[in-house]
Amino acid sequence: MIKPLLVLLFALTFAISPFFTPDFRGYDPSQFPIADRPSILPAAYAFSIWLLIYLYLIAHAAYGLWKRAGDPAWDKVRLALIVTLAIGTAWLAVAVQNPVWASVLIIAMLIGALIAVFQAPPEPDRWLLLAPIAILAGWLTAASGVSIGVLLTGFGWLQDTSAAVVMLVAVLIVAMTVQLRLTRAPEYGLTVIWALVAVIVANGTANLAVTLLAAIGIAAMAWAAWRVGKG
Numbered sequence: 001m002i003k004p005l006l007v008l009l010f011a012l013t014f015a016i017s018p019f020f021t022p023d024f025r026g027y028d029p030s031q032f033p034i035a036d037r038p039s040i041l042p043a044a045y046a047f048s049i050w051l052l053i054y055l056y057l058i059a060h061a062a063y064g065l066w067k068r069a070g071d072p073a074w075d076k077v078r079l080a081l082i083v084t085l086a087i088g089t090a091w092l093a094v095a096v097q098n099p100v101w102a103s104v105l106i107i108a109m110l111i112g113a114l115i116a117v118f119q120a121p122p123e124p125d126r127w128l129l130l131a132p133i134a135i136l137a138g139w140l141t142a143a144s145g146v147s148i149g150v151l152l153t154g155f156g157w158l159q160d161t162s163a164a165v166v167m168l169v170a171v172l173i174v175a176m177t178v179q180l181r182l183t184r185a186p187e188y189g190l191t192v193i194w195a196l197v198a199v200i201v202a203n204g205t206a207n208l209a210v211t212l213l214a215a216i217g218i219a220a221m222a223w224a225a226w227r228v229g230k231g
Contacts, residue, residue: 003078004069008061010085015054021092027099032154039164039210040149042142042198049139049194056132057085063128074129077116081133084112099154103147110144113137114178122184131187138191141178145171146195164210168199172217179224189225193218 018024029035068074087109095102117137120130149167152158158166171192179189199214 001069003075003082004061004065006082007078007085008058008065010082010089011054011057011061013089014085015058017089017092018050021096024092024096027095027102027150027154029154031099032150034154034156036153036160038150038153039160039203039207040146040153040167040199041202042146042195043201045201046195046198049135049191053132053136053139056135060128060132063125068125068129073121074125076119077129077133080112080115080119084109084116084136087112099147099151103144103151106140106147107144110137110140113140117182117185117188126184130185134182134185134187135191137178138175138188139195141175141188142171142192142195145174161207161209164199164207165213168196168210168213168217172220175217176220176224179221179228183228186225186229189221189228193221193225196221 026041029037064071064074064078087105091102091105091109094105113133113136117130117133120133122130145167148170149163152163152167153160157163175189175192179186179192182188196214196218200211200218203211203214205211
């Protein structure tokens with residue numbers, strides 16, 4: 001019974017954590033030697049997906065505690081999800097102070113979310129067990145690439161376009177690999193597509209290399225999501 005309670009507790013603390021850092025609008029440019037906007041950064045509207053993620057995870061946790069507290073299928077995902085949500089609760093507080101450690105933590109969250117989503121069966125509670133975790137994992141896949149790309153550009157380790165291209169390729173390799181192995185969860189790929197569309201919106205014709213690569217990524221992820229979705 002303790003794990004279902006912890007999932008709900010950390011889903012709630014994860015969801016309310018933005019209220020304790022209301023001024024956070026991404027990594028502070030003053031934290032970097034190069035303060036220009038990185039091309040890897042999606043348009044701001046894309047981050048509204050966090051509202052869906054927060055609410056969906058709370059619904060997942062509440063239903064799991066209410067109806068599936070002793071269900072072995074649900075219990076398999078709980079430990080990894082608890083770790084992910086606990087890290088996520090602290091993430092914003094770290095991000096306002098240290099983008100490097102924030103990047104480390106978001107990768108840790110991604111690992112936890114991927115472990116959880118691969119342990120989640122598609123039936124019988126697909127929409128309350130598998131889907132919310134798949135969306136979380138998809139967004140964290142994209143967000144990890146964005147976070148590292150911002151570091152690469154901001155600290156001058158790579159030129160802006162090069163950093164964006166490298167991280168887009170990395171995200172697509174991870175996302176395609178995960179999606180093709182993650183059967184019956186096209187929500188993962190669709191969430192990555194959401195992020196890629198926002199990268200195109202942010203760059204437009206100002207950085208055609210990044211825009212074209214993101215468009216190729218959208219096509220690839222759409223194919224992968226369609227392939228697993230029809231199975």
